[in-house]
Amino acid sequence: MRCLVLGGGGFLGSHLCDALLAAGHAVRVFDRPNLVRYRSFNLDEKIEWIEGDFVDREQVAKALSGCDVVYHLISTTLPRSSNDNPVYDIESNVVSTLHLLEAAKRHKVAKFVFCSSGGTIYGVPQENPPIKESHPTEPICSYGIGKLAIEKYLHLFHLLHGIDYCIFRLANPYGERQRPATAQGAVAVFLDKALRNETIEIWGDGSVIRDYLYVGDAVSALTRALTYEGRRGIFNIGSGSGLSLNDILGAIEDLIGSPVRTTYLPGRAFDVPVSVLDISKASEHLDWRPKVSFVEGLSRTAQWLRDRR
Amino acid sequence: MRCLVLGGGGFLGSHLCDALLAAGHAVRVFDRPNLVRYRSFNLDEKIEWIEGDFVDREQVAKALSGCDVVYHLISTTLPRSSNDNPVYDIESNVVSTLHLLEAAKRHKVAKFVFCSSGGTIYGVPQENPPIKESHPTEPICSYGIGKLAIEKYLHLFHLLHGIDYCIFRLANPYGERQRPATAQGAVAVFLDKALRNETIEIWGDGSVIRDYLYVGDAVSALTRALTYEGRRGIFNIGSGSGLSLNDILGAIEDLIGSPVRTTYLPGRAFDVPVSVLDISKASEHLDWRPKVSFVEGLSRTAQWLRDRR
Numbered sequence: 001m002r003c004l005v006l007g008g009g010g011f012l013g014s015h016l017c018d019a020l021l022a023a024g025h026a027v028r029v030f031d032r033p034n035l036v037r038y039r040s041f042n043l044d045e046k047i048e049w050i051e052g053d054f055v056d057r058e059q060v061a062k063a064l065s066g067c068d069v070v071y072h073l074i075s076t077t078l079p080r081s082s083n084d085n086p087v088y089d090i091e092s093n094v095v096s097t098l099h100l101l102e103a104a105k106r107h108k109v110a111k112f113v114f115c116s117s118g119g120t121i122y123g124v125p126q127e128n129p130p131i132k133e134s135h136p137t138e139p140i141c142s143y144g145i146g147k148l149a150i151e152k153y154l155h156l157f158h159l160l161h162g163i164d165y166c167i168f169r170l171a172n173p174y175g176e177r178q179r180p181a182t183a184q185g186a187v188a189v190f191l192d193k194a195l196r197n198e199t200i201e202i203w204g205d206g207s208v209i210r211d212y213l214y215v216g217d218a219v220s221a222l223t224r225a226l227t228y229e230g231r232r233g234i235f236n237i238g239s240g241s242g243l244s245l246n247d248i249l250g251a252i253e254d255l256i257g258s259p260v261r262t263t264y265l266p267g268r269a270f271d272v273p274v275s276v277l278d279i280s281k282a283s284e285h286l287d288w289r290p291k292v293s294f295v296e297g298l299s300r301t302a303q304w305l306r307d308r309r
Numbered sequence: 310m311r312c313l314v315l316g317g318g319g320f321l322g323s324h325l326c327d328a329l330l331a332a333g334h335a336v337r338v339f340d341r342p343n344l345v346r347y348r349s350f351n352l353d354e355k356i357e358w359i360e361g362d363f364v365d366r367e368q369v370a371k372a373l374s375g376c377d378v379v380y381h382l383i384s385t386t387l388p389r390s391s392n393d394n395p396v397y398d399i400e401s402n403v404v405s406t407l408h409l410l411e412a413a414k415r416h417k418v419a420k421f422v423f424c425s426s427g428g429t430i431y432g433v434p435q436e437n438p439p440i441k442e443s444h445p446t447e448p449i450c451s452y453g454i455g456k457l458a459i460e461k462y463l464h465l466f467h468l469l470h471g472i473d474y475c476i477f478r479l480a481n482p483y484g485e486r487q488r489p490a491t492a493q494g495a496v497a498v499f500l501d502k503a504l505r506n507e508t509i510e511i512w513g514d515g516s517v518i519r520d521y522l523y524v525g526d527a528v529s530a531l532t533r534a535l536t537y538e539g540r541r542g543i544f545n546i547g548s549g550s551g552l553s554l555n556d557i558l559g560a561i562e563d564l565i566g567s568p569v570r571t572t573y574l575p576g577r578a579f580d581v582p583v584s585v586l587d588i589s590k591a592s593e594h595l596d597w598r599p600k601v602s603f604v605e606g607l608s609r610t611a612q613w614l615r616d617r618r
Binding site for chain 1: 392395396399400403404407408411443445447448449450451454457458461462464465468469
C-alpha cells in the first residue's frame with residue numbers, strides 16, 4: 001500500500017516509516033521544510049519526501065494524492081504550551097485536520113490512522129487506573145480538547161463519507177531518536193542529563209505517574225492498523241503499567257550504576273497526577289502487546305544517546 | 310446584575326431578555342445587524358442593543374465590557390447544515406467562542422452561561438432514553454462536535470482562569486416567536502402549515518422521537534444560572550418525555566379540531582431516531598421543572614401564530 005506519514009520526520013514518525021518500508025509498503029513523508037531530523041537518522045532513498053506546512057491546505061492535499069492510507073502524527077502544539085493560545089491550537093490542528101479530511105474524501109483515501117493522546121484526552125482519572133477507552137474524556141489542556149475534536153470528526157467523516165479510521169490514544173513513547181533537547185519526554189531528558197552527569201530537574205515531588213511505551217512497541221501497534229479488519233476503532237496504546245518520575249530515576253541509576261543528581265521544583269498545577277492506560281482492547285482486537293521491558297528500552301535509549309555524541 | 314445576551318434577538322434569546330429584565334437585571338443584547346426579529350416582537354427601551362458579527366472578535370469584546378454574566382446563545386450554523394462545511398462551523402463557532410472566552414477573562418466576567426445542544430451532543434443513544442448527562446458524547450453532526458468542544462473549553466477556562474460556567478444542553482424549544490419560515494422547529498412549522506391548511510412534509514415515517522420544551526420553561530432554567538451556587542455544571546434541560554412527529558400531528562389535530570394534510574418523504578440518514586433528556590440533575594441542583602404541558606404550549610403557540618397574521 002502507499003502510505004502518507006504526516007510528521008514522518010519526527011521521533012515516532014521516522015520509526016514508523018522504517019517499519020512500513022520493511023513491510024514492503026510505499027512511504028511518502030510530509031513534514032516541515034528544513035527538518036533534518038529523520039534524514040540525519042537514516043535517510044532511506046525509497047522514501048518520497050514532501051516538505052510543507054501542515055496549515056497550508058493545498059500542500060497537504062497535494063501530498064495526499066495517490067495514497068491509500070494516511071498516518072496523521074502531526075501536532076503543531078505541545079500539551080503544556082497549548083493552553084497559552086487555544087485559538088492557535090484549534091486553528092492549526094483541528095481546522096487543518098478538517099481540510100486534510102476534506103482532501104482525503106476527494107482523493108478517496110481508504111483508511112485514516114490518527115495518533116491521539118492517551119495522556120491528555122481523559123483528564124484527571126475518575127476511576128482507578130488503568131483507564132479504559134470508555135472513560136470520560138475531560139481534558140485539562142487545549143491539546144487534549146483538539147485531539148478529542150479530531151477523533152469526533154474522524155467518526156463523522158466515516159459516517160458521512162465512508163473513510164475508515166483507527167485512532168490510537170498513545171501513552172508516552174520513548175526510545176532511540178527522541179531528542180533530549182526539546183524537553184518533551186522525561187525518559188530521554190533524564191537519561192541524557194544523567195549520562196552527562198548534569199542535574200535533573202523534576203517538577204513536583206516525582207510521584208507523578210505516567211505510562212511509558214517503548215517506541216518500537218508503539219510502531220508495531222500503528223502498523224497493525226493496516227491489517228485491522230474493523231472499519232473504525234479507538235485503541236489505548238501503552239505499556240499497561242505506570243512508572244513515577246522517581247521510578248525512572250531509580251531505573252537510570254540501576255542502568256548507569258551510579259546515583260543521579262536531582263533537584264525538585266514546584267509541581268505544575270495542571271499535570272494529571274496519574275495516567276496509565278488499559279490496553280486490553282488493543283490486545284484483543286489488534287492482537288498486539290508491548291514486548292520491550294522498560295529496563296531493556298532504557299538500555300537501548302542510553303546506547304543511542306551515547307552513540308550520537 | 311448586568312447580563313450580556315449573545316443572540317438576544319432570536320426566538321429563545323428574546324424570551325430570556327424579557328425574563329432577565331423582569332427580574333431587575335440590566336440587559337445588553339449582541340446580535341446581527343439588521344436583525345429586526347426581537348425588535349418586532351417587543352422592543353423594550355431598557356435593553357441596550359449592540360449590533361455586530363459574532364466572528365468579529367473586537368466587536369464581541371467591546372460588547373462584553375462591564376458585564377457580569379454572559380449568556381451565549383449564538384450558533385452560526387444549524388445541526389443539518391453544519392456537515393456541509395465543518396471548517397466554517399468550527400471557525401465561526403468554536404474559534405469565535407475562544408476569542409469570546411479570552412475577552413471574558415480580560416474583562417473578569419464572573420459567569421458564563423452556554424446553550425449547548427441536548428439533541429445532538431449525545432449522538433445515537435447507547436442506553437435506553439431518557440439520556441443522562443453522563444451518557445457518552447458521540448455527535449453525528451459537526452454542530453454537536455462544535456458544541457462539545459466549547460463545553461470542554463468552558464471547563465478549561467474555569468480551571469485556568471476561574472470563570473464559572475453553566476452549560477445547558479437544551480432539548481427542542483418551541484413556543485411564541487418561533488418563526489415557521491426558517492424550517493427549524495417541527496412544532497411551529499407543522500402548526501403554521503396546519504393553520505393555513507397547507508400540506509405538512511414529514512421526513513421519514515414520523516416515528517422520530519424528540520424532546521420538545523416550551524420556551525418559557527427553557528428560559529426559567531436559563532435564569533436559574535444566576536442564582537446557582539455551584540461554580541460549574543452541565544444540565545440537561547428538556548420536558549423529560551418524548552413525542553414522535555406523529556404525536557405532534559395528532560396534538561395539532563386535537564387542537565384545531567380537524568385533520569391535517571400530510572406527505573411523508575424519505576427519512577434523513579443521520580437523524581438520531583430518538584432523543585429524550587433525563588432532567589433529574591437540573592431538577593435536583595437548580596430546583597427547576599418544566600411547568601407548561603405540551604397541549605398548553607401548543608395552544609399558546611397557535612394563538613401567537615394566529616395573532617401575527
